[in-house]
Amino acid sequence: MKILVAVKRVIDYNVQIRIKEDGSGVVTDNVKMSTNPPDDNAIEEAVKIKEAGKATEVVAITVGEEKAQETVRKALAVGADRGIHVKVDGILEPLAVSKILQKIVDKEKPDLVFMGKQAIDDDCNQTGQMLSALLNWPQATFASKIDVNDNKLEVTREIDEGLETIEINVPAIVTCDLRLNEPRYASLPNIMKAKKKPIEEIAASDLGVDISPRLKQLKVEEPPKRKAGIKVANVAELVQKLKNEAKVI
Amino acid sequence: MAVLLIAEHNNKELRPFTLNAASAASQIDSDVHAVIIGQNSAEATKKLSELPVVKKVLSVEAAHYENFTAENYAPVIVKLAENYSHIVCSANTFGKNLMPRIAAHLDTSQVSDIIKVISPDTFLRPIYAGNAFATIKSNDAKKCVTIRPTSFDPCESTGGSAQIEKIEASEEFSNTKFIKREEIKSDRPELGTARIVVSGGRGMQSGDNFKLITEIADKLGAAIGASRAAVDAGYISNDHQVGQTGKVVVPDLYIAIGISGAIQHLAGMKESKVIVAINKDGEAPIFSVADYGLEADLFEAIPQFMEELNKLNTIQK
Numbered sequence: 192m193k194i195l196v197a198v199k200r201v202i203d204y205n206v207q208i209r210i211k212e213d214g215s216g217v218v219t220d221n222v223k224m225s226t227n228p229p230d231d232n233a234i235e236e237a238v239k240i241k242e243a244g245k246a247t248e249v250v251a252i253t254v255g256e257e258k259a260q261e262t263v264r265k266a267l268a269v270g271a272d273r274g275i276h277v278k279v280d281g282i283l284e285p286l287a288v289s290k291i292l293q294k295i296v297d298k299e300k301p302d303l304v305f306m307g308k309q310a311i312d313d314d315c316n317q318t319g320q321m322l323s324a325l326l327n328w329p330q331a332t333f334a335s336k337i338d339v340n341d342n343k344l345e346v347t348r349e350i351d352e353g354l355e356t357i358e359i360n361v362p363a364i365v366t367c368d369l370r371l372n373e374p375r376y377a378s379l380p381n382i383m384k385a386k387k388k389p390i391e392e393i394a395a396s397d398l399g400v401d402i403s404p405r406l407k408q409l410k411v412e413e414p415p416k417r418k419a420g421i422k423v424a425n426v427a428e429l430v431q432k433l434k435n436e437a438k439v440i
Numbered sequence: 441m442a443v444l445l446i447a448e449h450n451n452k453e454l455r456p457f458t459l460n461a462a463s464a465a466s467q468i469d470s471d472v473h474a475v476i477i478g479q480n481s482a483e484a485t486k487k488l489s490e491l492p493v494v495k496k497v498l499s500v501e502a503a504h505y506e507n508f509t510a511e512n513y514a515p516v517i518v519k520l521a522e523n524y525s526h527i528v529c530s531a532n533t534f535g536k537n538l539m540p541r542i543a544a545h546l547d548t549s550q551v552s553d554i555i556k557v558i559s560p561d562t563f564l565r566p567i568y569a570g571n572a573f574a575t576i577k578s579n580d581a582k583k584c585v586t587i588r589p590t591s592f593d594p595c596e597s598t599g600g601s602a603q604i605e606k607i608e609a610s611e612e613f614s615n616t617k618f619i620k621r622e623e624i625k626s627d628r629p630e631l632g633t634a635r636i637v638v639s640g641g642r643g644m645q646s647g648d649n650f651k652l653i654t655e656i657a658d659k660l661g662a663a664i665g666a667s668r669a670a671v672d673a674g675y676i677s678n679d680h681q682v683g684q685t686g687k688v689v690v691p692d693l694y695i696a697i698g699i700s701g702a703i704q705h706l707a708g709m710k711e712s713k714v715i716v717a718i719n720k721d722g723e724a725p726i727f728s729v730a731d732y733g734l735e736a737d738l739f740e741a742i743p744q745f746m747e748e749l750n751k752l753n754t755i756q757k
Contacts, residue, residue: 207703208568217572229685285540286549311684313567315552316531320510320540329511329616332537335678345619350533351632351687353679356619357509363615369668369685370678405549409562410575417710420731422722426741429716429734430748437714437731439636439693440660440755 192246192339192361194237195301197292198230198266200259201312214410217312226262229307231374233367236337237305238270238375245339246303248272252295254288256280260390267385268377274388275299279395279402285313287402289321294398296326301362303344308333308366319366329359335370441525442471445494446517448534449476449484451506456633457530459491459594464587465528466493466595467557473498474602475520477513479506485604492600502609507621508534511613514541519610521546521582526560531586532632543584550584551576555591569684569707589632590690590711624679631663631680636693639665639682639709640675643698643719643738647675652742653697659749665689667705683708698738701726718742 202208202217203225209218226234237249251266252275253259263274277291296304309316323330331337331346335354338345348355349368377385395402423429433440445465448455465472473496476485481501489497498520504512521527527542529535531553543550555573556564562577563585631637638660640653650664657664665682666675682689684707694712699705701717701724709715710729717730720737727733734741749755 202568204704208571210572217568284549286544286547289544309685311569314569314684315550316536317540317543317550317552320537321544323511324514324541324544329613330537330541332510333533348533349678350621351679352621353624353677354622356621358617358619360615370671405578405580406551407577407579408574409577411567411572412575414566414570414573417715417729417731420715420727420729420733422727422733422735426734426736426744426748429732430745430752432732433693433714433716434752437693439714440749440752 192303193248193250193299193301194240194246194303194305195250195252195296195299196233196237196266196271197304197306197318198234198251198253198262199227199310200224200253200255200262201227201310204228204311210411210413214412216408216411224258226265227307227310229309229367229369232369232371233305233307234266234269234271235372235374236367239372240339241270250275250299250301252277252292254279254283254291254395263390264385265377267388268382269375272388274390275393276390277393277395277398283402284404284406285315285317285321286405288318289325290400290402291395291398292322293325294400303361304364306366308368319364323364326362329363331357331359331363332366333368334365335368337365337371441523442473442495443469443526443528444517444520444524445472445474446527446529446535446538447474447476447484447488448530449478449481451478451481452483454484454487455534456594456630457532457589459597460589460592461528461530461587462491462493463595464557464592465526468526468528468560471495473524475517477505477516479503487597489602489604490598490600491595493595494600494602497602497604498607499604500607500609504612505609507618509613509616509618510538510541511616512610513538514545515610517542518545520607524582526583526585528585528587530589532589535586539584539586546582546584548580548582548584549578550586551578552586553588554585555588569703570710571703588688590688624677628657629661629663631665631682631687631689634663634689634691636660636662637665637682637689637691638662638695638697639667639699640670640697641667641699642669642673644670644675650676655746656695656742659746660755667699667702696726696730697742699726700724701729
């Protein structure tokens with residue numbers, strides 16, 4: 192079994208983002224970037240499946256600018272075997288990314304494709320589902336538990352009402368929730384070793400897919416600020432304020 | 441062209457956010473049709489036809505629709521899409537799972553999780569966990585839009601009598617099999633729609649201590665929330681998680697206890713009408729969004745809070 196794992200480079204989750212003065216987007220220059228957190232869970236799960244002897248190869252892929260390759264390198268340092276970097280500048284919509292991934296799937300023929308359930312920059316939550324639609328494969332989204340049994344996967348999904356379990360036949364797409372596992376840290380020797388692992392570079396323009404934007408971002412702005420609150424001295428004052436001032440209890 | 445709303449239901453009843461999505465759909469265009477895909481779902485179908493904003497209901501029943509799998513839903517909606525300008529549903533786990541599958545089939549770039557309809561092709565949506573708002577214009581001929589349910593008031597649920605039209609089922613998708621759903625049953629209000637939410641964080645220190653949160657929630661008729669830290673620490677199950685990767689809640693009153701206020705948590709609750717924070721760290725970021733902040737040890741403050749609540753003659757429920 193071969194697993195392809197898609198990873199995205201995003202602004203680090205601990206960074207308080209800043210909006211560009213002209214409202215054209217979010218400042219990314221000189222801002223700490225990292226792998227999208229649930230993508231780390233996707234890599235971890237694929238590596239664990241391989242360590243359990245149920246997969247033979249883990250391939251990490253990213254789609255993006257030059258520096259996006261760091262995320263593939265990081266995946267290689269925690270156990271992925273090789274990498275693919277589809278190079279493209281500018282912001283891509285999930286539909287475009289899924290079309291690029293479809294081309295790579297056609298070529299690589301993985302049995303499974305894993306990725307995070309959502310990227311924490313655009314918060315779209317689309318790419319995995321779109322890719323599975325384009326491939327007409329089953330989709331197990333928001334996975335918090337995966338059992339691999341031959342050519343079937345039993346996946347527990349986090350849904351609003353609780354948990355749902357489904358069984359899907361490979362080939363299949365799984366999008367990973369943060370609760371799926373605890374991603375490991377790369378050890379220094381493994382980081383060094385990862386530098387020798389191959390990363391294939393492909394120009395997006397060579398894949399023959401339409402990745403032109405369909406959406407136009409007209410403006411990015413600060414959300415309305417909450418007006419400053421007050422500190423209360425004690426619980427009695429708090430309850431009195433909630434009862435008589437805010438009138439919510 | 442009309443707007444197509446995808447109803448979320450459990451075959452008996454409409455799930456509450458269907459009403460919020462219907463209301464958002466009616467802001468895009470007054471001609472709203474709704475599709476309901478299920479099995480033995482006549483009851484839910486009737487309720488859908490009673491929503492005054494819905495002008496026509498399309499209903500399809502088959503055994504493979506019983507568990508709402510996206511792989512079975514998508515082909516039905518894709519087939520209907522030619523008659524509609526927009527396809528709309530909620531951005532909860534139902535809609536998040538389903539809509540991109542439809543959008544990709546239609547070769548449309550989806551607009552996820554909108555909080556405002558600016559015009560039929562332009563929408564406001566939060567990005568970066570709600571730390572920025574983006575105004576997005578869609579240039580696609582067909583628009584697939586998921587709506588943040590808590591940003592739209594639910595529509596009226598009775599008074600309408602839309603015509604119900606049966607449509608044909610699509611073929612079953614056989615590579616996905618539903619096994620089971622474990623719904624957490626509770627007498628409490630649902631987290632997503634509760635008027636009051638009481639949430640605990642890592643400061644609770646143990647799952648046992650969440651009893652203190654439960655007591656207050658019982659007293660106030662509130663839902664129970666939690667930060668991701670509390671969920672990750674195993675204090676409480678994930679369906680209580682509020683935040684960027686959990687649920688987004690907009691109650692009248694949100695009480696955050698022992699929650700520091702990480703960006704990801706604030707994303708899930710900072711639109712609440714009134715926010716209370718109880719935390720012993722006076723510098724905790726949660727205080728920056730709190731209307732009323734109490735710097736105190738929660739293990740002293742919670743019993744006092746119960747005591748003060750018990751003194752009140754009446755509590756709004």
